[in-house]
Amino acid sequence: MNSNNKAHPFKVKLGFSSAADVVRDGRQGLRIPTRYGVDGSGGATETHWCDATDLAEDRSKIPGLSAGFDQIDLSGRENLQDVLAKVREAGELSDEHARLVRSEIQGKRFRLSDGRRLRVLFVAPEGFIMRRSGPNGLDVSSGQAMTERNGHKAADQVHGDQNVYGTPLKQMLKGAAPWLFRHNTLGRRNRLSPVCLLNLWLPLQQCTQPLTLADRRTVDVATQQLHYALPTGDFLDRNEDQALNDIWLFLHDRQQHWYCDSAMNSERAYVFETLGAPHGAATLPGEDIAESCYLALEKLELQIKAGEDVEPITPLPDLPPETPSSLRSVLEEADLLFSKAGGQASDLIVEHARALRQRLTRQSLEMRLVALVY
Incomplete structure (x- = not known):
């Protein structure tokens, strides 16, 4: 095997929605019709090799939350690292391990790349999951059923996790979510609130299928960001009016710029905007x-x-x-x-x-x- 490792332009392969599947949805704008019985966030229908920045080469290039995502340092949190090592060895997330991880995150303060601070007020019980995926998207679940915590594959389609105006936030917060959380949603925004809804993504190990995120400022939300209602009945026990989760899917465009960290481990984690930051698991060369x-x-x-x-x-x-x-x-x-x-x-x-x-x-x-x- 040739071990040539000279510098080359870095690319990652990502899954996107297809423009052929887009429909107009009145005042809502562009939408992908709901698809049932597919893996991931709606079932990617096309893939593209995208230009990307590998943050493993230079973490000073992290654009920060103004672009939709940042990294935080977890290396000095020994109790957390001990729990994460046990989860990695077990290959699944138990309720007790989830409780211990939550206790090491909730209420804690972290420094962002621009010098600001992030204080975690609350870790939601829903959405705390473990994902496992083999190289090139290989299924390594060995028949493990998907549950609320385990059995989740890497999400191989670029998506944003939540529409601030949609289900389930509109039911849970009685329509107040857009006024409570800072967001920028298809021309409607809240820049005043210091309260953010964020995802924390923590790799236990990941030399394959790294999480990859777009600089939101390089995405034309009017033409590339798509409404999607994601079925959750297979892994979440929700009321009928919350069975479809309102998220975002995305079309590919060559002007988008992507970031991943090919050498990331449990000593660092991503925090990114739940309310629209485009992200997905990427396939690396090799x-x-x-x-x-x-x-x-x-x-x-x-x-x-x-x-x-x-x-x-x-x-x-x-x-x-x-x-x-x-x-x-x-x-x-x-x-x-x-x-x-x-x-x-x-x-x-x-x-x-x-x-x-x-x-x-x-x-x-x-x-x-x-x-x-x-």
Whole structure:
């Protein structure tokens, strides 16, 4: 496998809605009709390779909440890191772990990149979930059913999590959400309130399928931001009038600018605007090879456990030059294991293969915050 790692323009592959699916919805503007029985945030109907900034190369390029998102530092919060390590090892989020994580976030203060402070007033019980996805969007759920907390795949479609004028906020806050929360929604805005509705996205590990966010200022909301009513009945127990969640989907445009962090771990987290920040899980250059690698590692484990002879394994093909170093290092380690594993069978090889598969699996937590920004 070629280990060439020279600098190249960085691109990520993202899923979008198609202009062919857009309908007009009276005064509401543009809409994508509700689709049932699809994964993700509505089922991406087209994908594009998009220019992006990899913040792993220079985190000073984070544009901040004025663009819709920021990062916060969690590295010094030892109790939180201990809990996150247990969640990562378990591969699922228990109610007790959720309680412990919430206790380390709610009421705490964090510094934003522009020097302002963020104080978390409340962590909502709904929307606190764990996502798991393999390289190239590979399903690694092993048949695990989706519940309110677990069994969620990476959201492979660019979306915004909530319409401030829509369900369920309009029912929960009796129509007061646009006056309570700071927002900018299709020409209607609230710039005065210091109270923000934010998502906190925390990677447990993610050398594949990184969360990728757009600078909202590069998105033409009038022509690219689309109303969508997301069915929630498969994983949320809600009243009938709240069964469809009003969110946003997006069309692709070459003028949009995207950001991801290919080397992010649990020591940092994104905070981003729940009320419209475009985001989604991206596929990185090299993830098609990472998917083949994951499956080969899985096959190797099964052969050794079954007592079968391990045949020589074909080396991995050359990686695209744009492959981030965080993914490249895992694949190079796997290639070295494959070169040693042919004809051998040992518990150490099984453990190493399992550890590499886990590192290729994106695991992340996300939760919804009510916060003061000052």
